[in-house]
Amino acid sequence: MTDRDRRPLPLSVRVVLGVLGPLLLLGAWEAYCRISDVDALLLPPPSDVATSLWEDRSLLWDTFLITAREIAFGLAVALVLGVVLAIAMHLSRVVRATLGPLVIGSQAIPLPVLAPILVFWLGFGIAPKLAIVAVICFFPVVVATLDALDRVDPDLTRLLRTMGAGRWQRLRWVELPAALPAALSGAKISVAIGAIAAVFAEYAGTEQGAGGLGHVIQSAQSGLATDRAFAAVAILAAFTIATTGALALAQRLLAPWAHRRPGDSP
């Protein structure tokens, strides 16, 4: 195995493989559904799901737009809050010691307990959904950013201090750029769970006609239309793959120094 093996494959090959993987899975799944005695209510064959994708396309598309908006705004809130909180905890040991346990503990609150009170505070509109997506997604950002900030070479910050840099300047010139790659890696985790967060968020109660894909999944399931639930999941999965890919790209563009290709350097 040579260095060449660590260079990414050509995009075309990657796309082919990336399509092949799911296709293989779909094939196996279809075969399994036909051979085994699993009921379509539990696990519809991919062909049924495809049919539903096509037949319900307008419903799925409309609701997808609603969900995508919830994910996007919720994630934006999560990223901003997460980075700000991580910085605050990094800058002040008192903030860190005080808020640390609360932040971790907050992750253990199951949605069904949280949702009713969020609805009480924020109503049935998009606000509680954003809050839920943000609550679920901000934690990976906080942990990854804070850990990365803690791992920054202290000599770099101290050198900047000898240059007369204040706290904010050190943050701007050293700590944030140094922590960026790992923070983006946390963001990648957040983006991937954003979809699931939005689904749960929509379980939290909706106004009439304002439900997104989560609502479709819930009502398809209780309406015992599992194929449509799976179709909605397929859309979410595709969306997640696309956004994560975009973020991986952003990672390379924003932090090129952290992704030296083999052979790039002396």
Next chain:
Amino acid sequence: MTDRDRRPLPLSVRVVLGVLGPLLLLGAWEAYCRISDVDALLLPPPSDVATSLWEDRSLLWDTFLITAREIAFGLAVALVLGVVLAIAMHLSRVVRATLGPLVIGSQAIPLPVLAPILVFWLGFGIAPKLAIVAVICFFPVVVATLDALDRVDPDLTRLLRTMGAGRWQRLRWVELPAALPAALSGAKISVAIGAIAAVFAEYAGTEQGAGGLGHVIQSAQSGLATDRAFAAVAILAAFTIATTGALALAQRLLAPWAHRRPGDSP
């Protein structure tokens, strides 16, 4: 602000602050419940929760043990699978291109869709719960580990190759130790969402008498005993804080080179 500010506070101070934060929150919460018109069904005052904690202590303790076991085993599975998968994707570009989209897409599958089929395959015992906890928790480990492996200084691996190190040796001596701190950071994220994963897993079906805290939360909610649901959440939160703390400690012990204290070095 001096270097001293970056050294951790003394443990005692941290414990005091760590207790103070939640206490302040509890105080505010209690006051809010008394002043506002929020119903205790939505948000019980902490005093009610404390009462329930005490009165239902034996039920809560027994069910906690069940849930803790699910979390522990599920996490163990997630960590092993996550690290192995990350390594496989790191070693082989083909594996990476093929499985990458599937792994990301898998994160978009909401539990309510997944749970029935897992129950169909695995029954109502502990197996489907482990599977659900593992599915939810393994992703942060994969992403964090893989990203960290990708960021390893390629010169180090190449130097080892000039020493005649094979692929596995390079992995063992360079890539795994280099990726360890970030992988543990991913594990920290996983641990924190492990509790919530276990709760959802129990919603998917439990045998009578074998239900853990998730089951308690569910039946407390439908039995309008919100205070008991919150008591269960409080236990989960405490458990999460403890395990995350343990993992943070492990991080410092296992990867001391990544946590140089300020002033340690020339």
Next chain:
Amino acid sequence: MVRRLGALPVLDGIDLDVAPHEVVALVGPSGCGKSTLLELVCGLQQPDAGTLRVHPAALMPQRDLLLPWLSSRDNVALPLRLAGASRRAARAAAEELLERVELGRFARSRPDQLSGGMRQRVSFLRALATERDLLCLDEPFGALDAITREELRHWLVDRLRERPRSVLLVTHDVEEAALLGDRVVVLGPRPARVVAEVPVTAGRADGRHREATDAPVVDARRRIHAALHAAIAAGRAAGTEATA
């Protein structure tokens, strides 16, 4: 003033005065604590005991400590920007400096795209660009070839003539110490103590640069070398932990 790293006393009771505009060269066995001393002086480390008036000083550390995410231009411009210069002005000044050390072509290269000697020059420029009355240089020319090294030495002396400052220079090159220092301080093995002070009397009048063959330089070299040799030998004989 005491500084311990781990269980090891690294510095113990060093007394060092740098007169205004004086160039003091520090020489000592590897691992004796020269870098530690410099970092203490600049406030990069803190003493465990004793007092030390930290001087605002410009530091060029031994590991270059360039910021990996900044181009060489921006690395050099950094102290200027921290001092309040606009991005444009700081960059322009940095580019001018880079031209002077023949790195103009590499203004936009990131540190990982530079050779060892190039990185050292960038780090040197960054320290020069930091406007302080004391300049601390930790082996500034260690990774440079003989010709480049001489040129930079001359350039540094010229710059110090233009804008006099005190300099604390750590070097393992005895000749370099004699060529640059007004006074050479020789440190013994860890814990570092001053074992000899060698004044260099060669003048610097009318823009002339000292030559390695100047009698006072040759003389100073010999004396520094002897002091260093004696210190290391004494250290070993005394059975204190040796440091080569």
Next chain:
Amino acid sequence: MVRRLGALPVLDGIDLDVAPHEVVALVGPSGCGKSTLLELVCGLQQPDAGTLRVHPAALMPQRDLLLPWLSSRDNVALPLRLAGASRRAARAAAEELLERVELGRFARSRPDQLSGGMRQRVSFLRALATERDLLCLDEPFGALDAITREELRHWLVDRLRERPRSVLLVTHDVEEAALLGDRVVVLGPRPARVVAEVPVTAGRADGRHREATDAPVVDARRRIHAALHAAIAAGRAAGTEATA
């Protein structure tokens, strides 16, 4: 053989033969491509064009590239363990080597607890411990004081007597090149080309070490210096991108 880094041709048509057991010293202006050449020889980089028979070689890279998670002992022991030695045997051998460079006390220290010169010595030992017929050293003693440097030079020569190997040595210290090399190759500015070859005729008979004052060494030094000077001047005059 051609190697480009970015848009910059770094090496172009270098032809270099190292005879068995010969010590070839490489000298050249900073940034000319010496490290790149060494890494190509060892297979750390790959040529863009042309062929190059990669020799199994032991490399001491310019940045020390010590593994931060291993103690100095384990860093030195690493090549032995990769070659199949048990952990105990490898560690014992490593500790013995560390004693020789007076780092015995620091066997358990991690690289970030060592001074610059100490790290360099550990990296040097690691290369020595790699059993290969070709030893590639990239500025091995650049961060050491004069005394330690001389001792290590002698020690290296002794080791090569015990177990002869070919050596490719990059150094910016012309004296060192003359003291260690059987032949000194002078490279011109980037893209590096051989501009002069200076054989050093001083013998090494009966365990004696060359002295800086030996006539052939003094002579070689002068010639290397002249060649380097000429190469740099020519490079500038030709208006090729200068590299100091």
Next chain:
Amino acid sequence: GEKSEDVSGSQRPPQERISLLLDYLPNADHAGIYQAQANGSFSKAGLTVDIRTPQDPASVLGLVASGKVDVGITYEPELLLARAQGRDLVAFASLVTRPLTSLISLPKAKIRSAKDLEGKTVGTAGIPYQSAYLETILRKAGVDPKTVKQVNVGFNLNGALLSGKVDATLGAFWNYEGVDLQQRRKKPVIVPVNELGVPTYDELVLVARNETLINRESAIRRLVRAIGEGYQAVRRNPDAGADPLLAANKDLDPGLQREAVSKSVDAFFPADAKKPWGWMETDDWASYAQWMLDQGLLKRQMPLDNVLTTDFLAGEGAGEGRKTPGGQDRPAQKLPGYRGE
């Protein structure tokens, strides 16, 4: 009722907003509500009704009690539990007047009567009072509850049944999961719990805070009347009854909902045809409450005269039971098995 209230008159009363929180996702049970919205009953009554969907049924009472919504749909047992905890919530109309919760099994499990449950596995939704149903049913049939394995399958009753992981489920509705199984030709055996020894109760009721009933008496009265008209319209034409529901909720399966509506029409009205839509039988409530007390689901006795009122119902029969929701001027009702608080 206050007969002066004229809702059918030609002059349009001012539009008044009222929020209505469903018990769960919109489904056949709500056909009349959507009917009322579609055919203008609400606007004729001077109401703008905001229909909301909750996260899960358990959060409805909390949101109503907090005043976040004006009116909610909940289950009789849940209301009784909430009352026992001192919440001043009152049922003022019944939406589904009999139990929908059923014991459902597939033919291959060969469960013809409750006796056959011995040694079998039963899936429940994890709701405490439904577990108590199972216990009551088994005791009535003379089966030792210990011989029956109970599994909590959460939201997934039919899935568990079809996967063969359970032999029967208790907690699914006959007019929904039951209908679905029939449509899938699984020939399910469906028995509502009240036919197995559980006292009958109203599966779905409309509730509001006592305060709301007093302060917005007129609006509530108009709301009840309008919803009643909606269900009347459903009864008149069951085949079209689901149309407004389906129009408002594109994600529903039309076949299933239509069938469910036509199966449920009778359950939307009281058994006694002389009673108006929404009628609740106080005696039935009392015996159900007594059963809950016996099962230990209710911790203490409480008077029932504040739990429900039929005072808001339209037509003849309205005004029986309590007079006014908050007043002290009505005779206290003595209910079987109950002493005062």
